[in-house]
Amino acid sequence: MKIVADLKAQLRELAQQDNRTLANYVETVLREHVRQKQGELRSPRDPSPP
Numbered sequence: 001m002k003i004v005a006d007l008k009a010q011l012r013e014l015a016q017q018d019n020r021t022l023a024n025y026v027e028t029v030l031r032e033h034v035r036q037k038q039g040e041l042r043s044p045r046d047p048s049p050p
Contacts, residue, residue: 008022011025011026
């Protein structure tokens with residue numbers, strides 16, 4: 001996977017702040033993003049009235 005240099009540098013800095021490798025940080029961020037998206041799909045957008 002290709003990542004533009006400026007984004008990669010930003011991700012590397014964030015990973016360092018979390019004491020993670022770049023690969024581990026990217027995997028963690030992607031995993032959380034997928035979890036959030038799956039939650040959005042499961043929860044109704046317009047809940048029915050009580």
